[in-house]
Amino acid sequence: MIGLTIDRVSDVTIFRQIYLGLREAIVSGRLMTGSRLMSTRALAEELKVSRNSVTQAYEQLIAEGYIRGRIGSGTFVTDVSTDFFHSDTRRSAEKIISRPYELSQLGRIAEGWWPSLPLGERQPFSPGICVLDGRSLQILRKLGQRHLITLGETHASYSHPQGLPELREQIAIYLRAARAVRCDADNIIVVSGGQQAVDLALKVMVDRGSYVWLEDPCYSTTRAAVESIGARIFPVPVDCEGMNVGFGIANCKTARMSFVTPSHQYPLGVTLSLQRRLELLRWAGENNSWIIEDDFDSEIRYEGRPLASLQGLDEASRVIYIGTFSKMLLPGLRVGYVVVPQRLVPAFLAARFLADRQPPMFQQLVMADFLAEGHLTSHLSRMRRIYRQARDQVCDIINCSLSEHIDTLPTVQGTQLFAHLRDERIDDVEFCRRAASLGVALKPISPMCIERTDARGLLLAFAGFSQTEISLGVSRLVRLFLSQRPPVSVG
Structure with a gap:
């Protein structure tokens, strides 16, 4: 009829091959408006396929408006193809498609960063790779099976954007003991990783044009996030004692926020000295500014106990603390957390809701049990x-x-x-x-x-x-x- 053929070894179902073939024939004009199609039985015999496949294809085409059925007369091609898919209309559509995209200013900034963002590739010395510990994987599989068996309506529904209470409670217990973080379950928000926590903090706390201190050098993705919201970066040099807080105060005292990696500076690996930690906290309190503490890799320490967090020294509640289970357990798990001062929780929760609604339920259930049963230690x-x-x-x-x-x-x-x-x-x-x-x-x-x-x-x-x-x-x-x-x- 129209050169329609069936590829019986294709991954595409027979119904969809028939549907796509007929649709293409209509759009291209090979099946003209008003043309009467073969009956489903006749076409099925012609193609040597089941009538059910042809019927499904016809029903799909009718639902999308390409054909219509007349009782007692048959099935006919509609006039949808007469103008839109041909000649001037098609050339006009192609001209529209060829125009440059009109991105927003922030969209252009984000697009410019895309080529340099880390996407993960396994080669010697590439970052973001961790050991897949066999014992922990076995435990995670058992916990996953446990929750799959009990998965019900409660777990399948929307949940609170802050995260499961039982997971937040376990995170609070862990952070108080291991990192000396001042927190409880009520001021912890579960996120999909450190990068989402950074994004939330910037959107909630920093206006376009505000100054933000960044360590120089710093994690490029943090820099990209700051630029993407239209904030102005003030680089603060890093030396053997970490970020030179005095330099920042002397040259950009009124900055809205400071990003710092105090336990293990990225990328130079130095530690922020106690004197500079106290100086940074004093600056934030006196200037109504905020500190983002990215505590990446803090648990992986080879000499002595892990250093206490900067947030644990904060008497004025000016530190927003970010952590994740990615590096210590599995990057693909996508479970992180942000500890925010209590008065900021509503704003962070609203921003989290608008960005991503809620954390994935299944990963939270598994991670809560992993912590509660003591497997992380x-x-x-x-x-x-x-x-x-x-x-x-x-x-x-x-x-x-x-x-x-x-x-x-x-x-x-x-x-x-x-x-x-x-x-x-x-x-x-x-x-x-x-x-x-x-x-x-x-x-x-x-x-x-x-x-x-x-x-x-x-x-x-x-x-x-x-x-x-x-x-x-x-x-x-x-x-x-x-x-x-x-x-x-x-x-």
């Missing part, structure tokens, strides 16, 4: 041992093979190393680009800088990789460094 103990061994292996291999080219110090916390380039002529961005072409994922430090030009180097993540992967990555880096050497002149 033993999990972290195993992870610290595994990650410490991986850190030592990376440092040993680098010191043996790359000490001529880079200078590293064993980190006392976290899952990545900052490596300083000994040869100042090497461009860290270009070096990382060339390393990526060899299958080695490094992050250059210089793009994380805002104003300073003296911080260059490489960030190497070591979690989740075998010794074979680490050795292979280092061997490729050795070849790359050797290719950087200028030829030696003879004579």
Whole structure:
């Protein structure tokens, strides 16, 4: 009739093949307005398919207005295709589609950041990789099965945007004991990770044009989030004691907010000194400003006990504390939390509702039991041992093979190393680009800088990789460094 054929090995169902074939014939004009279609029985015999498949295709086309049935007469093509899909109308539609998109100012900022955002890729030294601990995975599977069996109407319905009370209570117990955070279940909000917590804090607390302190260098995604809401960034340099709070006060005292990673600065790995912590808290209290404490990787510490949080020192309730289970357990779990002063809870909850309605129910149920039954403590103990061994292996291999080219110090916390380039002529961005072409994922430090030009180097993540992967990555880096050497002149 119209060259309609059926591909019997296709993943597309027969009903949909018939529907798509007839629709295309109508849109293209091969089946003209008023044309009478074969009966469902006749077409089924023609195509050697079940009549039910043809009937479903006809019903779909009738529902969408492409054909209509007349009792006693048959099924006919409607006039929907006469003008819209042809000639001038189609060319006009193509012209409209070809116009540039009219993004908002913030949309243009966000689009500009898209190419540089981390999307996750497993190669030696790539960040965001963690060890999938077999024992914890087995426990999580059992907990998941438990809740699948009891999953009912209550769990399937919409729930409160703050998160399950039982999970928030367990998070509060954990944070008070492990991080010295001042909190209870009522001022904890469950989020889908640290990035959502940052987004909520900026939207609730910062106006367009307001100044925000950022560590220089800093996590590029935090910088992108600040820029995306139209705030103005004031870079505060980082030295061996962390963020130079005095510099920020002297040059931009009235900033609305400060982002800080006090326990383990990203990316340089230094710790904010006690004197500067107190200075930062005093500044926030006196200037009616706010502090965002991103406490990433705080549990993965290899020497002594984890450092207490900045929030635990806060007497004036000016700190918004962000944490997540991603790095310590599973990035794909997407369960994080933000601890906010009680008077800010309603605003944060409304913003969370408008952005994402509520956290996923199933993950919350599983995570609440994982914490309540004490599994996190033993999990972290195993992870610290595994990650410490991986850190030592990376440092040993680098010191043996790359000490001529880079200078590293064993980190006392976290899952990545900052490596300083000994040869100042090497461009860290270009070096990382060339390393990526060899299958080695490094992050250059210089793009994380805002104003300073003296911080260059490489960030190497070591979690989740075998010794074979680490050795292979280092061997490729050795070849790359050797290719950087200028030829030696003879004579």
